[in-house]
Amino acid sequence: MTEQAQPLKTYRGNCHCAAYIFEVKLPEIKSAVQCNCVICSKKGALWQVPAHDNLTFVKGDMDTLSSYSFGGKIMNHKFCPHCGTNLMCMGYMSPPKPGDETPPQMIVNVRAIQNLNVWSLELRPIDGAAIPPTYEPPKFTGPEPSADIEGGKTYNGSCHCGVVKLALKTKPLDKDFDANIAECNCSICGRLGCIWIYPNADQVVFEGDENLTIYKMGLGMYGKSFCKICGVPIHNRPETLTEEQIAALPEEPRKWFTWGKNMSIINVRVLEGVDLKELNVKQMDGWNAAKQSYVNP
Ligand SMILES: [Zn+2]
Ligand SMILES: [Zn+2]
Ligand SMILES: [Zn+2]
Structure with a gap:
């Protein structure tokens, strides 16, 4: 049975401060996509990809979430401005061709879903780090920490x-x-x-x-x-x-x-x-x- 053919369950998710609450229809969540790109790694994000229109906001909306994009600016990382919960991404994995009317892809961070033990999920790795441009880590220019650590x-x-x-x-x-x-x-x-x-x-x-x-x-x-x-x-x-x-x-x-x-x-x-x-x-x-x-x- 393919993923599309499985019956859908309605899951409820929210940021920690509850300014944003959503419902998403997905096949039973037994696994999540773990991307090794820099932003997904820093956020520890675990993704599920609902079909288009299968996510609705119960409280708050997409437009007032904080939004961050980089590189080609085609994927917007959406997080709560109050509590920092990383809720979802909206955009494209590669730039749409001229005339392509495909709506943007929505992906959901399953960490925000209620009553889901993410430690029990099977993780499916994807190699987002291979997608250009290569990330250049910013340079720290402040003073060394003062602590004296042997072999530090x-x-x-x-x-x-x-x-x-x-x-x-x-x-x-x-x-x-x-x-x-x-x-x-x-x-x-x-x-x-x-x-x-x-x-x-x-x-x-x-x-x-x-x-x-x-x-x-x-x-x-x-x-x-x-x-x-x-x-x-x-x-x-x-x-x-x-x-x-x-x-x-x-x-x-x-x-x-x-x-x-x-x-x-x-x-x-x-x-x-x-x-x-x-x-x-x-x-x-x-x-x-x-x-x-x-x-x-
Ligand atoms: Zn919040
Ligand atoms: Zn990634
Ligand atoms: Zn930053």
Whole structure:
């Protein structure tokens, strides 16, 4: 049976802040397309391709989503301007020929779909990295991080459009790296597709971080940052809380905040020269742990 012949199910999806809610008709989602191009890798996007007209907005609309395109500007990456959830792309894989009336292709990031465990999906790789032009990583021009790390190495990182850059000094990020690196599937980390590393603040220097939007949620302990131009999630920023505010937190969140408040928690996906397949990435089941606290809109 081909994919087209399978019965369609209606799935509901949304960005984390619920400004955008959509419904999409697809055959039962058992797999997703994983593209290795730079923007899909930085966003950890996992794609499904609905037939034309099978996606409708329940709340919000396509025109008010933030839109980012590059190169030939034929594919628009659409993300929520408030929370950074990368919802969909609309456009063409190759420029349409003159007179070609084919409507633009819509693809959906299944990370935004409700009650879908993306870790259970079969991933179907495509080689988007081979499509020209070749990506030129932006150059970090700020100072070295001040931390003194024995055998340390400095990695540069950035969003896709290059307005936000960073340097991270750390023990080499390879198969022998033994500090925590974690992929979390909670409502926000799962949507943003982040893989976190937990350096101290003095191991990281940002450049252009005035271009970040900070999304605060829940108890407001950490702000999730993303580039306001291209939507790439950059870091999980501990917020500045007073002693009174910290004391007022429930016990478990207070431990988590006290542990991380001097860190600069970075999305490993934005770093240059790191092979994710080499790293020992732990899967942190935040979705089940925090099940009660996020209500699907
Ligand atoms: Zn949102
Ligand atoms: Zn791609
Ligand atoms: Zn950017």
